[in-house]
Amino acid sequence: MKIRKHVQRISRTALTFILATGMSGTVITTALAAEGGMGADAIPLPIELSPFKQRIPENxxxxxxxxxxxxxxxxxxxxxxxxxxxxxxxxxxxxxxxxxxxxxxxxxxxxxxxxxxxxxxxxxxxxxxxxxxxxxxxxxxxxxxxxxxxxxxxxxxxxxxKDAEPELIKVVGTPIPPTAASVQRGYQVYQKFKCWECHGGGGAGNGKKAGTLKDDWGFRLPPRDLRRPSSFKNGNAPADLYRTIMAGLDGGAMPSYSDFFEGSEQEVWDLINYINSLAAE
Amino acid sequence: MKKHIMHIALATSLILGLWSTQALAYKVIDVSNGGKITGVISFNGTPPANPTLKMTKDVDYCGATISADYYVVNNGKLQNVVVSIENIDAGKPYDKKAIIPFDNKKCMFSPHVTTAVVGQRLGVNNTDPILHNTHLYHGPKKKTMYNIALPLKDRVIKKRMRKPGIVTVQCDAHEWMLGYVYVSKNPYATVTAADGTFTIDGIPPGTYKVKIWHEKLGEVVKEVTVTAGGTTTLDHTFSQ
Known part of the structure; x- marks a missing residue:
């Protein structure tokens, strides 16, 4: 039981890490090692550099x-x-x-x-x-x-x-190499989940639903032009995109897709590779 | 003036909402000889015309225009009015696991107005072949509760209604879509049918405050006494 709890704690730390930093699988493994979750021969990360380790009390x-x-x-x-x-x-x-x-x-x-x-x-x-x-x-x-x-x-x-205990999005898998096959699969996901209806067929943010989108305060909010990763407000690393797709952007029009990727989360990483393949900058 | 009334209505529901969070959670008890409240909600005079909603997208599927369903009046009887007993802390059992259906259908929400008990889940479906997103906002300040994508047809997404109050439902993708879920603290809430009628049963005898709410006409609260095994009539007529 104690071990199980420990493992849970470690995976949560790793999860926070990937979500917060947008780091790749290798780094997470290293972070895990530094947490004491891996064998003694794993290379330790100078974990004191992690801002989450330098947390100060909330008082x-x-x-x-x-x-x-x-x-x-x-x-x-x-x-x-x-x-x-x-x-x-x-x-x-x-x-x-x-x-x-x-x-x-x-x-x-x-x-x-x-x-x-x-x-x-x-x-x-x-x-x-x-x-x-x-x-x-x-x-x-x-x-x-x-x-x-x-x-x-x-x-x-x-x-x-106050007393908020937010439920985290489920993270399954880690970023995968952007092979042609993965990008192709990601393209299928982009079609199937109708990302194009807002973001456009070529990702230019000019889909058929783009024109009228507003945020919760009634201000015009065009969908992101996916060809410009540097403009992604929530970051453009694979883990950032994973967050955006699964959590949605509350207050804006981008909805959460976590329910629809339930059980097929691996497809998100393909979708991310497709989105990255649209980059033109 | 109408806006003013709406503001008062909103403020009232906010106060009720705040008060409710401090009230005790609903307790299921045996109601063997419960009473009933039944009645008809009417509209006096000519109801305001529903605006014609112009489809700005998916015209090939949705059609060019749809008439809004804000005022549904048949022979003076008003549909889609929420009737709810506000102050019952203990009463009849209800299905906590019930999934309250809420469909994206032909570019509108169906039903337009529904009720759920706190803790029950809304089963949001999309029976259209196009992308919808169901964006739920809680209370008068319209705080986002959930914003979920519904890219695939006929896949029900279940979302728990955690707080009591009026939930406004919109679709960012189709800005004309509008619906409401009244989340009640107890199972004594319902919506009037096409003929304006409603029935709430299994009520422990007592005197209660009954709220009657319409999305455009605001709300009224009436005091109603229910006797053991008896039927109390509660009618109300809205007018512009």
Missing amino acids: AANVEAGRALYERSCIWCHGVNGEGKGPVAYFLSRDTAPHPRDFTSGIYKFRSTLSGEMPTDEDLFRTITRGIPGFMPGFRGYSTEDRWRLVYYIKSLSPDF
């Missing part, structure tokens, strides 16, 4: 310190109260999505959790670290500790985080 002092950081860097877009109505917000986007996140709404696009669930702390940490292409700068310049402080402060802005 009042850190929330308060997070507020100070927020008021220095985030307030301009996300506003004094976290409602996404800072003085600069208007200049970012007037009539189109996304507007800066309203942290009081409890709705988050970038999650490794099922649709309708809150994001994990690691999800928030990842977005703060990386930023969002074209919209939000990354805050790698802040120390790991400070980024955790920001996570805790942002969580304090919505009551939905």
